[in-house]
Amino acid sequence: MASRAGSSMAERKRRLVADELRDAALMLLATRGFDAVTVDDIVAAAGMSRRTFFRYYASKEDVVVRFLADMGTDVVAELAARPGSEPPSVALRHAVWVPLASCTGHPDHAERARVVVRLILDTPALHARWLERQIQWRAGLAAELAARHGLDPDTDPYPRLAAGMALLAFDTVLQQWRAGDDEQRLAELTDRAFAMVAPALDASHGAHEPDRRR
Structure with a gap:
């Protein structure tokens, strides 16, 4: 038991260090831009x-990639x-709101997160990684949707289509996120986006009832 406790404490420490490096990197990237920030800048700030x-981390780009991976895992x-x-x-809608909610807890944090998101969307190398990650998110969401509704994701098109629509709504919210938008505004954008895709997402809900054995 002592060994497991020590391992858990070490893991928490590793996570704390990784998070401090990530936060320093994202703060610098948000204020200076991707090309202007070096690893030396990041370690000095941290x-x-x-x-x-x-x-x-393997590189400053890897910091962003891991940030995106964590976001997808949360969704x-x-x-x-x-x-x-x-x-x-x-x-x-609740699933994609999780990473958005984590960005809006404090006004300064929200604006930094918005700038980081804008940086990812506007920097070709980072945007390519964003698209790669979304492919993985879609697969994860599709697998979960298939399990929830007792569907075969290899033969039924619904899980992948629904996952794709949800991520398109999410991406639309990010594209419309403007400076000064608070949590309420971001929630309104999210509600509006999902209201538009809800008819398609829910059209087959009666035929795709959740598997009650789960």
């Missing part, structure tokens, strides 16, 4: 060494946690 940085995990009786549009 008060750490280059050796420590490369223990956790899929939230969908899995939603009640099986919820209409797909409601469950998916």
